[in-house]
Amino acid sequence: NENFNKFNTSTLITRTTNDIQQVQMALVMMLRIVVYAPIMGIGALLHVMSSEANMTWIIALCVVLILSVVMVVFIVVMPKFKIMQKLTDKLNSVVRELLDGMLVIRAFNNEKVEEEKFDKANMDITKVGLFTSRAMAIMMPVMMFLMNGTTLLILWFGSKQVDAGMIQVGSIMAFMQYAMQVIMAFLMITVVSIMIPRANVSALRINEILTTNLSITDDEHVQSFDGNEHGTIRFENVSFRYPGADEDILTDISFEAKPGEVTAFIGSTGSGKSTLINLVPRFYDVSEGSISIDGKDIRNVEQKELRNKIGYVPQKGILLAGTIRSNLLYANPNASDEDIDEALRISQSKEFVDTKPLGVDEPISQGGTNVSGGQKQRLSIARAIIKKPEIYIFDDSFSALDFKTDAALREELMKSCKKTGSTVLLVAQRISSILHADQIIVLDEGRMVGKGTHQELIKSCRIYQEIASSQLSKEELANV
Ligand SMILES: Nc1ncnc2c1ncn2[C@@H]1O[C@H](COP(=O)(O)OP(=O)(O)O)[C@@H](O)[C@H]1O
Numbered sequence: 001n002e003n004f005n006k007f008n009t010s011t012l013i014t015r016t017t018n019d020i021q022q023v024q025m026a027l028v029m030m031l032r033i034v035v036y037a038p039i040m041g042i043g044a045l046l047h048v049m050s051s052e053a054n055m056t057w058i059i060a061l062c063v064v065l066i067l068s069v070v071m072v073v074f075i076v077v078m079p080k081f082k083i084m085q086k087l088t089d090k091l092n093s094v095v096r097e098l099l100d101g102m103l104v105i106r107a108f109n110n111e112k113v114e115e116e117k118f119d120k121a122n123m124d125i126t127k128v129g130l131f132t133s134r135a136m137a138i139m140m141p142v143m144m145f146l147m148n149g150t151t152l153l154i155l156w157f158g159s160k161q162v163d164a165g166m167i168q169v170g171s172i173m174a175f176m177q178y179a180m181q182v183i184m185a186f187l188m189i190t191v192v193s194i195m196i197p198r199a200n201v202s203a204l205r206i207n208e209i210l211t212t213n214l215s216i217t218d219d220e221h222v223q224s225f226d227g228n229e230h231g232t233i234r235f236e237n238v239s240f241r242y243p244g245a246d247e248d249i250l251t252d253i254s255f256e257a258k259p260g261e262v263t264a265f266i267g268s269t270g271s272g273k274s275t276l277i278n279l280v281p282r283f284y285d286v287s288e289g290s291i292s293i294d295g296k297d298i299r300n301v302e303q304k305e306l307r308n309k310i311g312y313v314p315q316k317g318i319l320l321a322g323t324i325r326s327n328l329l330y331a332n333p334n335a336s337d338e339d340i341d342e343a344l345r346i347s348q349s350k351e352f353v354d355t356k357p358l359g360v361d362e363p364i365s366q367g368g369t370n371v372s373g374g375q376k377q378r379l380s381i382a383r384a385i386i387k388k389p390e391i392y393i394f395d396d397s398f399s400a401l402d403f404k405t406d407a408a409l410r411e412e413l414m415k416s417c418k419k420t421g422s423t424v425l426l427v428a429q430r431i432s433s434i435l436h437a438d439q440i441i442v443l444d445e446g447r448m449v450g451k452g453t454h455q456e457l458i459k460s461c462r463i464y465q466e467i468a469s470s471q472l473s474k475e476e477l478a479n480v
């Protein structure tokens with residue numbers, strides 16, 4: 001996640017398509033021409049040098065001039081190529097935003113504003129593109145001028161030598177032919193080298209990604225879980241700040257979540273609940289303190305092994321293109337039809353899946369746009385259930401469900417978790433969702449301001465009381 005925040009999506013896409021294409025084109029041209037041209041050039045050069053016409057200096061002059069022109073163009077154009085790739089990133093990101101935010105843009109009648117944004121990005125890249133193309137275009141007539149100038153020089157000096165009776169007319173003709181071949185060879189190489197600056201910029205951009213050190217890596221001496229415990233999570237004085245931020249988002253969090261128990265997190269939005277829960281699968285590493293599972297610091301075990309233990313349900317249900325079945329099997333390719341059925345039943349997805357004409361083989365479009373938010377959440381939950389993990393992580397995963405479905409789902413889910421003895425970490429907005437949790441942790445601005453059961457917290461924790469009284473009626477508060 002840290003690496004991903006550094007490079008945004010649009011630049012990653014440009015770098016994996018456009019930039020790679022530039023490098024590819026330059027390489028293909030180089031292989032074709034840079035291998036072929038020197039053979040021709042050297043052969044012609046040998047003939048030129050052994051010829052009796054004493055005019056090799058003319059060729060040398062021409063080559064030097066060609067190289068200087070190319071150098072000048074390189075120096076002028078090279079920085080522009082860098083800008084050009086940046087602007088391509090920009091254009092991509094504008095277009096992406098346009099497409100992703102289409103509904104919002106329409107709803108707020110901002111087509112014109114967005115059109116202008118696109119227009120600006122487009123004009124910027126056009127201006128730079130025109131400049132570089134013009135610089136390149138100028139090279140062609142300059143080259144032609146140099147070549148024809150060379151022919152003229154050879155004829156001029158050659159004719160004098162013929163006049164003096166030193167050489168034959170035929171020798172001049174032959175010399176001219178060979179001279180052209182030498183110059184052509186150089187020209188071809190320069191034409192190819194025009195592509196090199198651009199490819200070079202692209203190669204550097206690709207390299208920047210390849211050489212970025214992963215911020216989350218496996219320890220050299222990875223340890224394995226020994227299998228005595230199953231899913232005991234312990235936070236010890238954990239503090240966390242996002243890379244580059246200057247303030248801790250989480251401060252000094254300590255608690256233990258035990259197998260077969262539900263540990264719930266509650267707090268206002270922005271209090272750091274998602275951040276806390278994302279530390280468990282190591283989407284980020286803690287800044288201070290440690291998190292251990294079954295007695296092993298999670299930084300010392302293999303990421304694959306760690307994540308194998310975890311069934312993660314993100315805040316926003318995310319489905320991948322395919323079918324309902326393929327999405328569920330994503331967690332466990334060997335799941336049987338009974339497993340799928342069970343998971344659909346627990347996650348309360350069964351009724352809506354059964355109404356689909358193809359049932360579990362109903363197609364899901366990219367990003368899951370053809371199911372509702374609540375259905376997406378339920379399928380995400382079913383996917384986690386199929387994995388039969390030791391640890392469940394629910395990040396506000398019931399938020400898009402109506403109260404009735406939420407209650408039914410939670411009841412079934414808790415039954416199943418108690419049966420398998422899974423550890424459950426659950427973030428919720430609604431107090432009703434966590435009333436029966438074994439342990440509730442109240443977060444406020446990244447600090448733990450309360451820990452205990454509902455009964456304990458309602459007496460002792462002021463922030464919890466405030467949340468509770470804003471959501472529950474007096475009778476409900478008195479009842480539990
Ligand atoms: N990727 C990120 N980079 C920097 N800051 C972030 C990032 N994600 C969240 N935050 C900040 O962390 C705080 C807690 O966010 P979050 O854990 O999502 O809260 P919650 O889930 O409790 O609503 C917020 O103030 C938010 O601005």
Ligand SMILES: [Mg+2]
Pocket residue numbers: 273274275315395396
């Ligand atoms: Mg959140």
